Amino acid sequence: MVALARTQAADFAAAGQKIDIENVSHRFELKGAPLPVLDNVSFSVEPGSFVALLGPSGCGKSTLLRLLAGLDHPTEGSLKVDGEEVGEPDPSRILVFQDPTLFPWRTVWDNVALGLEAQGILKSSKARVDNAVELVGLTGFEKAYPHQLSGGMAQRVALARALVNEPRLLLLDEPLGKLDSLTRLTMQTEIVKIWQDAGLTALLVTHDVEEALFLTQRVLIFGPRPARIVADIAVDLPYPRHRGDPRLAELRREALGHLGLAETW
Numbered sequence: 001m002v003a004l005a006r007t008q009a010a011d012f013a014a015a016g017q018k019i020d021i022e023n024v025s026h027r028f029e030l031k032g033a034p035l036p037v038l039d040n041v042s043f044s045v046e047p048g049s050f051v052a053l054l055g056p057s058g059c060g061k062s063t064l065l066r067l068l069a070g071l072d073h074p075t076e077g078s079l080k081v082d083g084e085e086v087g088e089p090d091p092s093r094i095l096v097f098q099d100p101t102l103f104p105w106r107t108v109w110d111n112v113a114l115g116l117e118a119q120g121i122l123k124s125s126k127a128r129v130d131n132a133v134e135l136v137g138l139t140g141f142e143k144a145y146p147h148q149l150s151g152g153m154a155q156r157v158a159l160a161r162a163l164v165n166e167p168r169l170l171l172l173d174e175p176l177g178k179l180d181s182l183t184r185l186t187m188q189t190e191i192v193k194i195w196q197d198a199g200l201t202a203l204l205v206t207h208d209v210e211e212a213l214f215l216t217q218r219v220l221i222f223g224p225r226p227a228r229i230v231a232d233i234a235v236d237l238p239y240p241r242h243r244g245d246p247r248l249a250e251l252r253r254e255a256l257g258h259l260g261l262a263e264t265w
Helices: 061-069 108-112 114-119 126-135 151-163 181-198 209-215 246-258
Strands: 019-030 033-045 050-054 076-081 093-096 169-173 201-206 218-222 229-234
Touching: 019 061, 033 061, 033 076, 033 229, 050 061, 050 209, 061 076, 061 093, 061 169, 061 201, 093 151, 108 114, 108 126, 108 151, 126 151, 126 181, 151 181, 169 181, 181 209, 201 209, 209 246, 218 246, 229 246
Parallel strands: 050 201, 050 218, 093 169, 169 201
Antiparallel strands: 019 033, 019 076, 218 229
């Protein structure tokens, strides 16, 4: 992928958004009984930061992303973005799922353009589609269809489809979970480049300790459902990072300890 200069990336997003989550609890109704998933969660994220949410499967991490995206509303507590309470979904906050969910009858370019088309502004914003395709490294594949793409390329299309909306907050819900290990390693590096070039705030949900530490600046570790934050780890390493760095090994040991897996080290 050819990284765009920051002056070009400014076309995608202004400075990232600030997040303030205060005393958020959430529960679902399951067969007439309450199912608590989040329990009094509070934290803040500074604009332009990259933060991972790490914890056991089903503990409520993805639910928290949905609340920030405005797809659901918390049972209790407050979620604010740039000081404003999160209400309905907004193009400034984009959620990218594990499954790329591309339309098979649309080309790469047309899949990326979908949001602008829905807003009725595609005719005047075609350059944004071209720039988003370039940002994720798919120049030359604009006319390809999803069945002609690898898993990693399809996930790049999903990222471009998000970035074309010029988000200031990118919410990533295990976006690499279905990729093979080699493609996943490559895409981890690409996601860091996209975040750096676009200058937005990013939150990543993952079950992969190494992925969280390699990509992000800070790792929030959640306990079992109903989830509470049990640790807040600063990843005090510059980019680009190297997987064999002894400091990453130390942080991995610390994170596994908070997850009750210290004996696996």
